[in-house]
Amino acid sequence: ERFVELNGMRWYRTGDRGRYWPDGTLEFLGRQDHQVKVRGHRIELGEIESALAGLPEIARAVAVTVGMPPQLAAAIQLKQGVNTTEHDIKQLLQQLLPDYMVPTSLVIYQALPLNANGKVDRKTIISELATHTTNVVDKEPPRDELERQLAELWQEVLKCPALSRYDDFFLSGGDSLTATQIIQLLHKRHITSELIPLRALFTAPTVASLSDYIKQQWQTHSSIAINESTLFEEGTL
Structure with missing residues (x-):
């Protein structure tokens, strides 16, 4: 499945999606397995990560889904010396993405967790964001x-x-x-x-x-x- 033969050469399928531009540039479009369905919308997690990474305050970002029904969440690593809040980042993100693509929960990390291969450890992030309590809603009954x-x-x-x-x-x-x-x-x-x-x-x-x-x-x-x-x-x- 991963190692394939093509024109007499052996290739490895990484699971990434990309495309070549006419000038030879290879554009990275995200993982094939990072497309999710939330609130009835088909969402590419890579688009959320690209929007977050494009903000001047952010060094790295990972978007995931947690819980059932699934909700969007994101782990963020700020650039050195930057001081901001999850609320401020969410407001900036709302200007770049439709509402249904804005993560419900944003968590700032000093450094994103990495696995043994030096890649971002998504399993750890999903586990930590799933137990994150800052987004717990107040159970106040209806007022009127x-x-x-x-x-x-x-x-x-x-x-x-x-x-x-x-x-x-x-x-x-x-x-x-x-x-x-x-x-x-x-x-x-x-x-x-x-x-x-x-x-x-x-x-x-x-x-x-x-x-x-x-x-x-x-x-x-x-x-x-x-x-x-x-x-x-x-x-x-």
């Missing part, structure tokens, strides 16, 4: 009626235990199909003033954040209705 409605709707669709206001829809078992179902039900049950875009649930994936989004939508809707009511004087139509 809207948050309670959202939590109960998610529980109904996802067939999961009671949710807190900071539980993530996708980490609770949601995907793009159930997200579409949620959006339809929100409108059908008059919880939203109109159909919200699918991306709203990706950018506001918790009960608390989606509640804030919906409240803002209702405020905008009410403001438009008030403005339209002042376009004509009473009795002119």
Whole structure:
């Protein structure tokens, strides 16, 4: 499987993907076995790693999936003398990648762990990130009626235990199909003033954040209705 014969020569398949440019440049595109599916999206982990490595603060980065349902996580090694936080890095990354490709958890290492061959030890990183506790959500119950409605709707669709206001829809078992179902039900049950875009649930994936989004939508809707009511004087139509 790994050692193959071609034109009388023996070659070794590394498992890497690449392509030659017309000028002879060989471009590295990532590992063949580093394509994953998260939240219903097919994701190339190499694209996340390239985006992270392109940030001026970062020396090396490794993207992995952890948990079930799988969520994205990344281990980061900063350049010498750089002082930044996981939150700052995530904000920069959100400008480069779609929301569904931004790792839920980012962990800064002094030096990434290496295996006996001197390569980045992905198994160790996956094990450590899986037990990383900085991303544990607060189990605060819903605060108001809207948050309670959202939590109960998610529980109904996802067939999961009671949710807190900071539980993530996708980490609770949601995907793009159930997200579409949620959006339809929100409108059908008059919880939203109109159909919200699918991306709203990706950018506001918790009960608390989606509640804030919906409240803002209702405020905008009410403001438009008030403005339209002042376009004509009473009795002119």
